[in-house]
Amino acid sequence: MSERAAATYYVPTGGHPAQTELTTDRAVFTEAYAVLPRDTMRDIVTSRLPFWEQTRCWILARPLSGFAETFAQYVVEVAPGGGSERPEPDPAAEAVLFVVAGSVRVSVDGTTHELEPGGYAYLPPGADWTLHNSGEGNTTFHWIRKAYARVDGIEPPSAFVINESNVVPDEMPGTQGRWSTQRFVDPVDMRHDMHVNIVNFEPGGVIPFPETHVMEHGLYVLEGKAVYLLNKDWVEVQAGDFMWLRAFCPQACYAGGPGRFRYLLYKDVNRHVPLSPAPNVPR
Template sequence: MVSYAFPPGGLPDQSINPEGTAIFTDCYAVLPAVTQRDIVTSFLPGWHKTRAWILARPLSGFAETFAQYALELAPGGGSDTPEPDAKAQAILFVARGQADLVINGAKHSLSAGSYAYIPPGDRWTLWNTGDTPFQAHWVRKSYEPAVGVVVPAAFVTSDAEVAPTPMPDCDGVWATTRFADPADLAHDCHVNIVTFQPGGRIPFAETHVMEHGLYVLQGTAEYLLNKDWVSVGPGDFMWLRAFCPQACIATGSEPFRYLLYKDVNRHVRL
């Protein structure tokens, strides 16, 4: 059975050494799962019986193009007015639980592995319909219009429905699940799932203009961030500034998978 990591909540006991592995630098940050506890959650206007771990937000010296939440709805929780910013688009990826997502009157039943894209201006609601917490990753980004480009339509799919695309020259050990067509210029960001089989790697230090948010869904790896190799595992979140060198080597005996945000398909603002 496929599993997807989510913040553990709770609170470590008093015997735990508080020195941890969290890192915050000028070009990258690492928020380990162990830091994602109850006391760092936020409650959100317009949401009922809901809490959120806000893992990234536009901030000087940190994320510039997006915000990323880990969103937990208690049974019966949800919102009829989830998004306060009319320019914001939403990407939802479900870790566990059941919920009804309604977009412009069309209802979609969500469960673990479900993926939804909601463009700016669309009317949507989200309510937990199960008897356990509903947990989902929510990426928010202000949509950047472009001349001659139509805003993309909403869609709902799932990890199980989209076949991963193997990367070139890697014997299938590195693949990307692309939920939106990378050639579709309507999308100004992608939120994909990247999968490495044990021992698979990014065989060079990627250095590029795209900003990244990475949430580890499964497995472990050694991840290169700028000049530092960092051990990461389920529930760890990484932010990478544009042009921060990155690579990874999957470790352990199971696939290493992460949810990847990147900004794409637009001219650089001057």
Template sequence: MSGKYFAPTGGHPGQDQLLTDRAIFTDAYAVIPKGTMRDIVTSYLPFWDNTRLWVIARPMTGFAETFSQYIMEVGPGGGSDQPEADAQAQAVLFVVEGTATLSVGGQTYDMVPGGYAYLPPSSGWTLRNDSEAMLRFHWIRKAYEPVPGLDAPDVIVTNDSDVAPTVMPETDGKWATTRFVDPADLRHDMHVTIVTFEPGAVIPFLETHVMEHGLYVLEGKAVYRLNSDWVEVEAGDYMWLRAFCPQACYAGGPGKFRYLLYKDVNRHMSLRPGGAR
């Protein structure tokens, strides 16, 4: 576990700064380093008060098409009573700084750093920052894919510190995944987890699979193999992977390497244009 998660604060680099950075966009992956998350690339949303956001992933034809991901920054007194305009959109929220007051299903939750919420479509949730400090959280959105005979998932509100990580087999405890949702629950068509590597841990093969990924580095640093390239990443960086992009990782230390991971799961592949199944 960790008591600290990286959150961007914006600002603008001085004229004395070199423009060299690690940002890259390819046909297979993108790396959006923390240094690109400045004031000039923020945006705003309807019905959100005292709030701005960084859009770090959005569906793009020919790239990753299943999800969007925002880093939300909500000032004191800000938030929204109408946060989601799409009735089919489900959400995962993950708090990295400050306190969010989440209301859903007639209950109210105070979410602190490490706070995780899964919100099914049309759940009528609202969110406010009732504190005097800045609130920053990730908001991952995906259009829910219903299956006849399966109910929609339930609301889940928990915290990173309250969920025991699952250790990957034959890794001596060096590689673990914090799973907020039961992988066997087929009502869910996306998983958002936290992956933790201890110093020296490695993904010892090039994962190559149909799931799309968004990986936001919460803590530490590592080198990541993306397609044919080795890329160094650190806390605050974001990796965005299309389906079948080969991927692996080596965590050299000195501390833990942890990232928030999105992937799409548990549904048939679309065989028709427009996504009909």
């Protein structure tokens, strides 16, 4: 593989469209997938969170009965001095944070870390953590949350912090580096029930068959553009777009260039399929 290019990340800034803009856009929600283009991430659709100061977020995914059910994904923007001493209300939740702009100070079980763009933190269920904007400008990060699926005899993972620049891409076989994945945890580590990775395509790289599998996906495009197969539809996507795929939705990709195409990918892994509904979940 050629020398790695410097990472760049799309950062939403909100705003509000002018009355003269067209309403027609690429946003779509189907039974198999959803696409939230970057232009849907405006001020008017942000959310505020309890016990977070000077913070707003775009909630891109949440569990929906009959659709993707395992995870939630936020893009969080924190102003200088903002953050939270009580960020996570659910003691069963695990999380991944991925910083795309600014800097944050994350304290996990008494240890403090400074995360710059490309910074990645895994937070296990029950972790005692806080987060504050330690810079002079806004900071933006992805926050992916999942209820951890405990297994008798397997301990939950430990917290860790790393930067993607220190994670060597694994090249997919036979692609000469045109398709690779930066894996932040060992795929065979059964402690982990979700993976949040970065998938990379050089111009001309493809997923050459329609992947059809049990894992749900959240895909946030960090850089570049491509055409993506979602169920039966080829959809053009670009940096800042979010795709949400339910289980068994066929998918493939063609990265036409001119630059790299990269996305942050969530998927649920390493667990048996539940054979009965979870308690207290309406069906």
